[in-house]
Amino acid sequence: MDFSLSPGAADFRDEVRAFLDAHLTDEIIATMHRTGTFNDKGFNGALADSGLLAGAVPGYGDRDPIELYVLFNELEKAGAPYDGLAVTMLVAGVINAVGTDFQREHVLAKLLTGRFNCCLGYSEPDHGSDVAAITTRAVRDGDQWVINGQKMWTTMAHESDWVILLTRTDPDVPKHKGLTMFLVPMDTPGIEVQPVPTMATERTNATFYDEARIGDEWRLGEVNGGWSVMGVALAFERGVMGGTNPAVPLLRHVRAWAGGAPSPDGGLMIDDPLLRERIARTAIANQVSQLLTLRAAWIAATGGLPGLEGSMAKLYATDRYQQAVGWFQQMAGADGLLDFDTDGAAADGWIDYDARHSPVTTIYGGTTEINRNNVAERHLGLPRAR
Ligand SMILES: Cc1cc2nc3c(=O)[nH]c(=O)nc-3n(C[C@H](O)[C@H](O)[C@H](O)COP(=O)(O)OP(=O)(O)OC[C@H]3O[C@@H](n4cnc5c(N)ncnc54)[C@H](O)[C@@H]3O)c2cc1C
Structure with a gap:
């Protein structure tokens, strides 16, 4: 492999560095550590307005995909709040890879403005490493799905507009085969977010789903195809x-x-x-x-x-x-x-x-x-x- 950046990616890195010099203030960094929320919507929006976010969606558009690495590597090295943005762009990449036209129009386009966030709802209190064993249920009811269960460590849930939620849709097949992923709007009635502080100053959350009802248009990938959607998401993460x-x-x-x-x-x-x-x-x-x-x-x-x-x-x-x-x-x-x-x-x-x-x-x-x-x-x- 070639470790050198292409001229285009090197120019992009210079643009990101210039953006950071102009926009990343001590106040933004202090606020992130004081609140435990490693996300700044104003900063993310400015990044999008500067044209630096469009290349950050894995597999999207005609930009050099190495820009994805360059952007997040520079943000990390500068100590900028980027966790919320990284997860959001990861979800944008998943939508780009397996999403529908509806999801591209109603979610992906908004994520590219830097003013909306997504979070990851995989882990549960009893299932983290063995995530394929999760028990949060989604049951079909006509054109809708009814979701019940609990997720743990849903970082950025309190900042997010959508959660990608791994659910069990068929409990009677081997565990990897009965999972379905959804893109759930966080303002859906029945969702509750409770803060979980960590010793690392970052805030994360426990999230609860009580008869949360969404339309089938929010399904991401095939019914019982959630494990292959997870594969795409984890490879980006x-x-x-x-x-x-x-x-x-x-x-x-x-x-x-x-x-x-x-x-x-x-x-x-x-x-x-x-x-x-x-x-x-x-x-x-x-x-x-x-x-x-x-x-x-x-x-x-x-x-x-x-x-x-x-x-x-x-x-x-x-x-x-x-x-x-x-x-x-x-x-x-x-x-x-x-x-x-x-x-x-x-x-x-x-x-x-x-x-x-x-x-x-x-x-x-x-x-x-x-x-x-x-x-x-x-x-x-x-x-x-x-
Ligand atoms: C600050 C923070 C933020 C997080 N944010 C998110 C998020 O946004 N969304 C989300 O879905 N999840 C999130 N997570 C959850 C994280 O992905 C899980 O904590 C992690 O996958 C481990 O799962 P667990 O905590 O259930 O531990 P367990 O899976 O119970 O593991 C306990 C210990 O056993 C070890 N272990 C488990 N299985 C094996 C094995 N097969 N072989 C060897 N050792 C093993 C583990 O390495 C660990 O040391 C977050 C966690 C933290 C701490």
Whole structure:
């Protein structure tokens, strides 16, 4: 594969960087961490108005698909609120791949304005990794479907206009064969959203569906074909749309801190040989993460679904991120345990934040163990884990 960006993609990256210089303010970043909502509709709308969002829908239009990777990689490295946008564009890609004309007209067109959001309703309280075992029921009633059940970890549900909802439509067939996906308007009567705070500052939600009734026009894909729709969605989620360079902002904050913080041994922290080695190792890991991500993006750009390569990129990046922040917290001592709001916090609280955020990244979007199984079985040819 060719790791270099095409001239068009390189120009696009420059445009994204110029946009970030002009629009990403400290206030936007502070608000995202204060509220736990990693989404900013004004920022997303400005991105769309600048013409930078149209290329961000997987498989849509005639833009270079590598732009998808470029956009989210730059947003992530800059520390911008992009989680809500990434999920929304992921859903846009799924609609583009398997949606109907109605869904393109009524949803996809709106998502491209940056002013509407979608969320993912897969996980349930008792079914996360084994998501094919979910029990939320959708029962057909004429031209409508009636939905009952509960979802867990529906991040951005409180910001969203639609949820893509994985439901069970046939309980009497093997679990993967009885699932159907819907695109459910969040203002449907019978839907309730309850906040779930996390240690990582991000807010997520529990969502409840009580006799929620929608028309068949909101079905995404075939009846009992939900598992193949999941395959498309997961291939986009892992590796291509951010989440694989989380230690880049961390490293930027640590270097700024180390350049001014006194070392217990005299001089500055940046003079400490162990810290310098750890900074270098983290910079190398960041580069490897970027290349693994680019490989997944390149496969997507050439018509493939990078399920395996996305697993590799996500696994490596989140594992190294957790290791790096552990190192920096050790080096910072007690000051590395202080948060954004506490005077004297190392790196203005970013080390503490990343220490709380990094474990979560090894869970959502597929846990480390599940991704290791994926690599072991599909790449190394080892026996199935179960
Ligand atoms: C902050 C946050 C945001 C999230 N956002 C969303 C969202 O927007 N939408 C959504 O649908 N979901 C979301 N999730 C859910 C996430 O995808 C699940 O938490 C994840 O898939 C794990 O499922 P679980 O929590 O049920 O854990 P479990 O599946 O119960 O796993 C528990 C432990 O067992 C391990 N394990 C499970 N099965 C195996 C196996 N076969 N082999 C080896 N180890 C195994 C897991 O790796 C884990 O360590 C989010 C989660 C978090 C924490």
